[in-house]
Amino acid sequence: MTEMQTAPVLELRDVTRIHGSGVTAVHALRGVSLSVCAGELVAVMGPSGSGKSTLLNVAGGLDSVTTGAVLVEGVDLATLSASDLAAVRRRAAGYVFQDLNLIPTLTAAENVALPLELDGGSVRESRRRAVESLAAVGVEELAARYPDEMSGGQQQRVAIARALVGDRRLVLADEPTGALDSETGEAVLRLLRRRVDEGAAGVLVTHESRHAAWADRVVFLRDGTVVDSTSYSVDADAAGALS
């Protein structure tokens, strides 16, 4: 395990998220506190409806909190407007979803460059950095291909490249291996692990313990509450052997 930076990249402070009101109110998160530092991969596990995805959504500013605070790179997301939250997603936090990650009408390089271009970057510079990011995940040769010309694993690699392109240091992955076979899934997790080891901070939502084994820490959610938090000391290869 690499040495972690001390300042957390992501910090949730007593976050509560309630959907709806009155008798139909749903407490998706109840007083959740979590911090993730650079070089740290945190897995979030729990049964369906436990709030895993909601946690991921509030972490990247896709959803707002009812109470509490979410800080990304020290910036309290609650103080930001919708446009500013979008800017956070362009510059600081990247998402990887279970499937349908890529825009079908853009090539791999264009998908990866998307946050940079939306931030005003030139085509040339954005593409250059996108290709760099693709190379970092080992799929540089796919730069000119469209998503329907790639396998599922390749698409997830591209999605990870997009999540970390540029200066982004926080990757938020929501069951990234859910639509992949085990071998491909392992490869994706290995890649994610490596990127975290290189200095990113990662939050991995999963419901499979063998995938959680790739993480430095596992947080267990139930009914929106953190019920347990465990640190792993087993290295990645061993985690792979366990699967």
Added chain:
Amino acid sequence: MTALLDRPPAPVTPPSVPRHGRVRTWLAQWRVALRLARRDAWRSKGRSVLVLLIVGLPVMIVSGVILWGYQSIAANQPRAYAELWLQGGADAVINPQTGPVEQSLYGDVTNTLTGPAPTEATIWAALPEGSRLVAMPELTPQLILENGEWGVTGGFALSEMADPMLRGYWRNLEGTFPRARGQVLLDASLARRLHAGIGSTITVSGTGDQRSLRRDLLVVGTADPNPMFWSTGVVWPGELPVVEAPGATSALPPVYLVDSPTPITWDVVRQVNKAGAFVTSRAVVDDPPTFCTPSVVCLDDGPAPGAMPDMVSQPTSPDAAREAALGGVVVVLVILQIALLAGPAFAVQLRRRQRELGLVGASGGDAKVLRRTVLASGVVLGVAASVGGAALAWIATAVATKNETLLSTFSFPGVPPLPPFPRELLGVIAVGIVASIAAALVPAVVAGRGDVVDTLRGRRPLPALRRSLPVAGLGTGLVGLAVMVYGVLQLDPVILGVGVVLGELGIVLLMPWIIVQTGRFGGRLPLSARLAVRDSGRHRMRTAAAACAVAAAAAAAVGVSAAYGATATYATSTDVATLPDVSVVYLPLEQYDETGQLVPVDADRVIADTRAVIRAADPGARTALLRDVAPAGRPQSVQAGAGNVSCGPVDTGILTDPTQVPCAGRQPKSYLGSNSAVVEVSPDDLPLILGPTAPLDEARAALEQGTAVVLQPHGVVGGKVTLTASWSDPETGAMSEPRSVDVPAIEVLQGTLPATVLVSEQTLARPEVAKVLGVGTSGLMLAQPSEADSPDRPTFVERVNLEMARAELGAGVSEPLTQVDQTLIVLLAGVGATALLALLAGLMVTALALADGRADHATLQAVGAAPRVRRRIAAATAGYVAGLGCLVGAASGLIGSYVLLPLLTDGRGFGASHTWSVPWPMVGLIVVAVPLLTAGAAWLTTRSRVPLTRRMDS
């Protein structure tokens, strides 16, 4: 790649600060949006083609109309006439005059100077060496041509037609030119009227001095003549008597054709001018000198001193502003219609691109970026459709102008080529692009408001209907209706148009509420219909857009039908032009001598002779005489009306000047011609003039007493009408003080003529009237045959024209003013257009609904629903959308047509409402048949099974 830990953390840029500057970020985001839109359009070809058609077709049609207008304008330009002259293939056409001349480039503006008259030698000397001159043939006078009972008048050219330059004036030759005496080549259209063809024998007879002439000629050929050839056929030289052709001098032929070994340049033209002839030169037409503009007299190297530049008409400011405003209203209406039609397609696209938009949002695109991503589709498709539509129109027009049959509608071949790109097309293209963007506007707004999380997960929570929306819709609609009524009362088309736009916007805003209300009854419906109605209610955006598009078409169809019915009913009861087979005979009451001076004419004799000629053609024909009333002394004009209100001739049903009293709704033709709004008639002629439903006894009694009969509203004040006469000095052109006289009058609002006041001989004989008014020098006669024309004998007009030629009367007869009953055409066109739009909108919405409800259909299938249930749902969805749109549209169309009624029925106020009725056939077809047709189409085109797949988590 350097590990992240090795790099220092990037400097923190506050999220609110654009990293690369606002403008650059804006441009970059639009670049991404356009890229996504372009590629999505390419991937969804079917949907893209649909939008391209909806936007591109109107652009293409309007562009085509503009370009065709350019051609028709060009056809009337001097160059077009020059091309007509040169069509025979001559290098130049020369018109000798009485002395040296000056001319414009194409010879349309000319000056004849004092000097020696030209001779053939002097003209020849001015031409390049080796030139050949061919005189145009001599002509016969107008003769009578008969083939059995069929007869027409016509004149011939006498020529062997050996020279190719002469032959070049005849196209589409069938048979041959005459090769000997006793043979004739006929104008093809003349031959058809004579029912003669190649091998027929026609009889040619003369009139006047040539009364004894009678020849039988064998038709050996037919062809289409160039109008510059001045004849309707060709015979052998010496076959028939010759008349002096209308040239400037009797010493030389009026026209020479020139075949030259070298181009007849402008320098040569000037030499010939100095010799005493005008020249139309091929070389000058093809490559005019640049030192002169067309239509100014041009000398050797520049315009003549004092030559006026081409005048560009400057419309008066108020008229120009009003026309611009009216144009703006029309443009807004067009944009709205296109946006409504194309809206469902963009709504479909929004739903299909939802995941993509979610990914853009997750990648850092804010609401503005999401809106731009959707709007960019409108831009991409709008540009493609508009530019493509305009280009297609240009190509089609360019091809059509090469087609002689098409061109023959307004010109001979030789119309100049199309301009490369008329500026007006830019405006049309811009409107198309704006309309496409407008169609994408609502989906863009919805996209911007969407929740990224819901979008990524494919959830689409039901948006609450804003309470303000139906209130705004109702308010806007009522305001629109009020504005329409005000516009009609003010006879202001701009205000009227604004009201129509507001009314339509009101329906657009109200439609979601209507959908919600109709959805409440869903529970009482069978399962399939219930699902369809509730699903349509959940997805109001797509349903409302489609229903509004259908409503617009239905409103137009029902409105036009109701209005047409009202005007047809009104016209049938009042307008003499709809009396069957009424022709207009233009009386030759103004005749001029060779010097152009007006010669006195025995008007009574001319009128009597004309009646006699008509009765010779048809003994049972009825006639009615209308003579213009002019100021006594020097003629100028007489106006009628109350106070300062004048009633002038109008050629549309909508007046642009609110001070003008509406006095002519449907003016069949401006055949009265003069400025006078008063005509003298005989009381005995009233039945033919006013029509059968007018109060004839009352009108006859009034005229016999010398009382005027006023056919305009507001013309009679206190039992009198004021007639105002004005004069102008023929030499100075100065206007005299107008003089008015009050004449006792009654108002008759049925039996409308374009003229406004009927007076009789008794009226004009009143001393106070006689001082001011007199009988004018123009007039016409209405003539109605005793029985209808039939195809097996010459028509009434043909017989009258023949008798007029025999009597050398010189009168002209129009074809009958019979109106074609277009009720069926209107019905079919209206239903057809509405059905097409309903199908389009209904099927689009159905396809979207089926795609959206795929999981639900899979569930239905899994729980045992029969396959036809899916089809029923599709049919119910399509039928619901079409039915809703047709109902709303029919209602608004009926209201609109009633409001417009005064404008369409001679502006007689709402008192003409007795002619308005609900067009039940049209309403029935629109409201019942069209939705059923749409539902049926959806049934037929829907698959009954959907593959069972894992349900998407929602």
